[in-house]
Amino acid sequence: xxxxxxxLAVIVGPSxxxxxxxIPEELTHDExxxxxxxxxxxxxxxxxxxxxxxxxxxxxxxxxxxxxRGSGTGLSGACVPSPGGLLVSFERMAAxxxxxxxxxxxxxQPGVTLDQLDEATAEVGLVYPVFPGESSASLGGNxxxxxxxxxxxxxxxxxxxxxxxxxxxxxxxxxxxGGRFVKSSNAYDLTQLIVGSEGxxxxxxxxxxxxxxxxxxxxxxxxxxxxxxxxxxxxxxxxGQGIGPLLVEYIDGLAMGGIVAHxxxxxxxxxxxxEQAQAYLVVVIEQRRQDRLAEDVEELAxxxxxxxALDVYxxxxxxxxxxxxxxxxxxxxxxxxxxxxxxDVVVPRSAMAAYITRVNAMASATASLITGCGHVGxxxxxxxxxxxxPEVRHxxxxxxxVAGVAMGGAVxxxxxxxxxxxxxxxxxxxxxxxxxxxQIKVAFDPAGILNPEVAR
Amino acid sequence: xxxxxxxLAVIVGPSxxxxxxxIPEELTHDExxxxxxxxxxxxxxxxxxxxxxxxxxxxxxxxxxxxxRGSGTGLSGACVPSPGGLLVSFERMAAxxxxxxxxxxxxxQPGVTLDQLDEATAEVGLVYPVFPGESSASLGGNxxxxxxxxxxxxxxxxxxxxxxxxxxxxxxxxxxxGGRFVKSSNAYDLTQLIVGSEGxxxxxxxxxxxxxxxxxxxxxxxxxxxxxxxxxxxxxxxxGQGIGPLLVEYIDGLAMGGIVAHxxxxxxxxxxxxEQAQAYLVVVIEQRRQDRLAEDVEELAxxxxxxxALDVYxxxxxxxxxxxxxxxxxxxxxxxxxxxxxxDVVVPRSAMAAYITRVNAMASATASLITGCGHVGxxxxxxxxxxxxPEVRHxxxxxxxVAGVAMGGAVxxxxxxxxxxxxxxxxxxxxxxxxxxxQIKVAFDPAGILNPEVAR
Numbered sequence: 001x002x003x004x005x006x007x008l009a010v011i012v013g014p015s016x017x018x019x020x021x022x023i024p025e026e027l028t029h030d031e032x033x034x035x036x037x038x039x040x041x042x043x044x045x046x047x048x049x050x051x052x053x054x055x056x057x058x059x060x061x062x063x064x065x066x067x068x069r070g071s072g073t074g075l076s077g078a079c080v081p082s083p084g085g086l087l088v089s090f091e092r093m094a095a096x097x098x099x100x101x102x103x104x105x106x107x108x109q110p111g112v113t114l115d116q117l118d119e120a121t122a123e124v125g126l127v128y129p130v131f132p133g134e135s136s137a138s139l140g141g142n143x144x145x146x147x148x149x150x151x152x153x154x155x156x157x158x159x160x161x162x163x164x165x166x167x168x169x170x171x172x173x174x175x176x177x178g179g180r181f182v183k184s185s186n187a188y189d190l191t192q193l194i195v196g197s198e199g200x201x202x203x204x205x206x207x208x209x210x211x212x213x214x215x216x217x218x219x220x221x222x223x224x225x226x227x228x229x230x231x232x233x234x235x236x237x238x239x240g241q242g243i244g245p246l247l248v249e250y251i252d253g254l255a256m257g258g259i260v261a262h263x264x265x266x267x268x269x270x271x272x273x274x275e276q277a278q279a280y281l282v283v284v285i286e287q288r289r290q291d292r293l294a295e296d297v298e299e300l301a302x303x304x305x306x307x308x309a310l311d312v313y314x315x316x317x318x319x320x321x322x323x324x325x326x327x328x329x330x331x332x333x334x335x336x337x338x339x340x341x342x343x344d345v346v347v348p349r350s351a352m353a354a355y356i357t358r359v360n361a362m363a364s365a366t367a368s369l370i371t372g373c374g375h376v377g378x379x380x381x382x383x384x385x386x387x388x389x390p391e392v393r394h395x396x397x398x399x400x401x402v403a404g405v406a407m408g409g410a411v412x413x414x415x416x417x418x419x420x421x422x423x424x425x426x427x428x429x430x431x432x433x434x435x436x437x438x439q440i441k442v443a444f445d446p447a448g449i450l451n452p453e454v455a456r
Numbered sequence: 457x458x459x460x461x462x463x464l465a466v467i468v469g470p471s472x473x474x475x476x477x478x479i480p481e482e483l484t485h486d487e488x489x490x491x492x493x494x495x496x497x498x499x500x501x502x503x504x505x506x507x508x509x510x511x512x513x514x515x516x517x518x519x520x521x522x523x524x525r526g527s528g529t530g531l532s533g534a535c536v537p538s539p540g541g542l543l544v545s546f547e548r549m550a551a552x553x554x555x556x557x558x559x560x561x562x563x564x565q566p567g568v569t570l571d572q573l574d575e576a577t578a579e580v581g582l583v584y585p586v587f588p589g590e591s592s593a594s595l596g597g598n599x600x601x602x603x604x605x606x607x608x609x610x611x612x613x614x615x616x617x618x619x620x621x622x623x624x625x626x627x628x629x630x631x632x633x634g635g636r637f638v639k640s641s642n643a644y645d646l647t648q649l650i651v652g653s654e655g656x657x658x659x660x661x662x663x664x665x666x667x668x669x670x671x672x673x674x675x676x677x678x679x680x681x682x683x684x685x686x687x688x689x690x691x692x693x694x695x696g697q698g699i700g701p702l703l704v705e706y707i708d709g710l711a712m713g714g715i716v717a718h719x720x721x722x723x724x725x726x727x728x729x730x731e732q733a734q735a736y737l738v739v740v741i742e743q744r745r746q747d748r749l750a751e752d753v754e755e756l757a758x759x760x761x762x763x764x765a766l767d768v769y770x771x772x773x774x775x776x777x778x779x780x781x782x783x784x785x786x787x788x789x790x791x792x793x794x795x796x797x798x799x800d801v802v803v804p805r806s807a808m809a810a811y812i813t814r815v816n817a818m819a820s821a822t823a824s825l826i827t828g829c830g831h832v833g834x835x836x837x838x839x840x841x842x843x844x845x846p847e848v849r850h851x852x853x854x855x856x857x858v859a860g861v862a863m864g865g866a867v868x869x870x871x872x873x874x875x876x877x878x879x880x881x882x883x884x885x886x887x888x889x890x891x892x893x894x895q896i897k898v899a900f901d902p903a904g905i906l907n908p909e910v911a912r
Binding site: 100101102103104105125126145146147148152153156157159160169173175176177179180181182183184185186187188189190192193195196197198201213215236239240241242243288292346347348349350375378379380408409410411412413414415416417425429430432433435436437439440441442443444 | 556609635653657696744
């Protein structure tokens with residue numbers, strides 16, 4: 001270990017190599033509920049792509065695992081270190097290198113947080129539109145998991161915003177992909193291959209991201225429905241109306257109770273309505289003109305009533321903002337309520353109601369409680385599972401994911417596989433595609449050192 | 457050959473195997489100006505993924521090249537057959553399998569044309585938004601080249617619309633990727649890897665595509681500028697205004713003359729203005745409400761005048777439609793005028809004016825003529841090169857592409873590499889990335905039979 005520390009210190013400086021008791025506890029885990037913390041042999045804090053490349057080259061030489069870490073806000077254990085390996089923390093690579101106003105592009109280092117980028121882009125009237133719900137998350141982590149979030153219905157997910165990358169492969173080589181353009185047709189798109197690969201193909205050291213004009217006016221509409229099927233069934237018409245909502249969320253009655261209580265919110269929903277409402281739709285609209293926003297809200301309210309909403313509430317600005325912020329913290333509300341696990345399956349949005357009905361039957365059969373909310377506009381379900389018995393819970397979560405995939409969905413909508421969903425992904429994946437993926441992995445990382453806990 | 461024909465006939469039926477003089481001339485080439493036609497050993501017309509898989513498996517067994525062909529409208533020679541190989545024509549796999557109105561998704565076979573899909577989606581108020589300029593193009597070809605086109609500034613390119621694929625790899629295995637959802641984070645994204653791979657990794661047998669509400673109201677605004685730099689320099693402000701234009705095109709004075717003459721158009725631009733105008737911007741706006749369209753056009757016209765437009769013309773519906781249609785046929789206008797080659801470099805849009813100035817200097821230095829138009833909103837330049845001497849022309853085109861890449865661009869914005877740009881791509885590519893790409897190629901196609909003319 002002394003030899004290793006010395007060689008790392010030559011690369012990043014002695015103060016940027018941490019071992020033993022100097023490793024903060026928070027670096028041993030992310031926010032996943034069921035992944036066990038692990039202590040790496042050393043934490044390394046590089047401040048340039050060249051330093052990252054040298055660290056990876058050394059790790060390849062020594063056969064040490066390398067795990068990348070941004071803010072550690074992930075929910076699947078994808079940045080939990082390998083015991084005996086290196087943890088590369090990007091806390092010193094946290095600069096917005098450029099806001100390019102001519103091309104509407106931001107060039108960022110991986111440690112930049114969504115908050116930081118949002119503040120900088122707001123000053124110039126632009127926005128980076130991906131909001132996965134935790135704004136202290138890093139862009140490097142967002143790229144690694146292909147982070148989604150509530151606004152995906154309007155803007156797409158991280159993959160749609162990443163125009164180019166600088167990254168270090170498993171051999172310690174630095175590659176630069178893409179550029180400041182939306183379009184190109186130049187052989188295989190390595191940018192898109194690295195996005196979502198959870199640090200198993202390369203460590204991202206710089207990302208070129210697409211920015212958009214920031215619409216100044218925003219309104220939040222809340223519509224309680226008698227049944228979940230009625231709420232989710234309203235979505236195609238809402239999207240088809242052409243207003244272009246920024247987000248369409250469903251929140252079930254229980255989850256809404258938790259969110260509202262956790263945030264101390266009063267949304268003004270009458271008790272009689274609340275008692276009937278098994279599910280809520282939250283629709284947010286943004287516009288560049290206040291007059292159009294008012295018109296759109298009016299049109300939307302009429303449509304929601306036609307679609308069977310029990311009532312329609314146009315929330316005052318502060319309440320709308322609070323509700324969305326509280327919704328973004330739904331994970332924390334669930335955690336505070338004692339949730340034992342979470343599931344983020346994605347299904348075709350038309351299958352959402354049937355999927356949740358199915359899942360509720362599974363909950364009954366196992367004496368478990370499942371509550372949730374989700375991005376109904378894009379079929380991404382977020383369910384909290386309350387079941388203290390680990391064996392029962394494991395079987396239930398397994399069956400919930402199997403059911404989602406069987407309905408045309410996928411294991412993870414946006415959290416990534418990490419170490420938590422690796423096994424079930426392998427169980428459900430097409431063997432032919434696993435063979436392709438393993439060969440891709442070998443191409444980028446012949447020594448198999450990049451996040452080996454996830455890529456098995 | 458008799459043995460081969462018999463074995464193919466067992467798979468697809470005798471009437472769907474063509475050899476010798478029965479092979480139509482049009483199947484020996486696409487629309488690339490400089491690629492030589494080639495006659496394959498046989499043309500095969502499968503009608504299912506299973507038949508495609510059986511054909512590819514046979515080709516792998518025999519070591520025969522396999523080239524996929526949709527409508528043959530490509531501009532880079534990517535579907536020119538290999539001499540002695542098989543050409544898989546998708547003319548019999550041309551069905552829209554489903555328009556899923558709940559999920560806003562179309563499921564299509566590769567031979568479906570953009571025209572066909574546009575007609576079907578229009579009937580239900582939806583739109584598939586990629587318009588690369590040739591609406592007889594097939595969706596399979598669009599996926600293979602990651603087709604872009606004028607509307608990329610609003611909707612992105614083909615890659616952003618492809619939610620899932622069914623495809624046959626080089627071993628004859630059928631894989632299914634993605635699904636009817638926008639979002640997922642499930643290991644490596646094979647969908648995105650196949651998009652743009654020009655038939656070198658897999659043959660696409662089905663695509664799941666994202667649809668959008670079709671805005672009913674459209675207006676076209678034409679603004680002549682004294683210089684190209686003034687025209688392209690106006691773009692960030694136009695995009696930043698937040699109107700969300702459907703397209704922002706520039707057309708240089710010469711190209712506009714060609715387009716207008718070729719289409720027999722009268723745009724009503726005064727002679728005095730025309731004489732001063734070295735470049736035109738064409739901006740198209742779409743809206744779901746006529747009143748908002750009128751307001752947006754007014755705001756845009758004011759902005760264009762502030763940005764230095766010599767005049768601003770709001771074209772009557774028929775003239776606007778004709779201009780866009782004529783612009784879409786710019787390639788044919790250039791071909792009719794005797795263009796010897798075309799270039800579709802993409803550069804950061806802020807570099808467009810400097811790039812074209814640079815290219816014009818190259819034209820002067822070689823006594824060539826370069827004229828063009830392009831998607832200024834996304835930095836994609838389309839230049840026609842008039843230079844009859846093949847050697848001079850080859851050097852000029854080479855230097856034009858090198859200059860684009862040096863300015864932060866890429867070899868091809870949307871046509872793909874094909875056989876025309878393969879060499880220069882290899883010359884300019886990062887060797888480390890070529891190594892990765894070659895290993896990916898081997899993973900999908902160990903025998904190296906899929907479009908070997910392109911993947912070398």
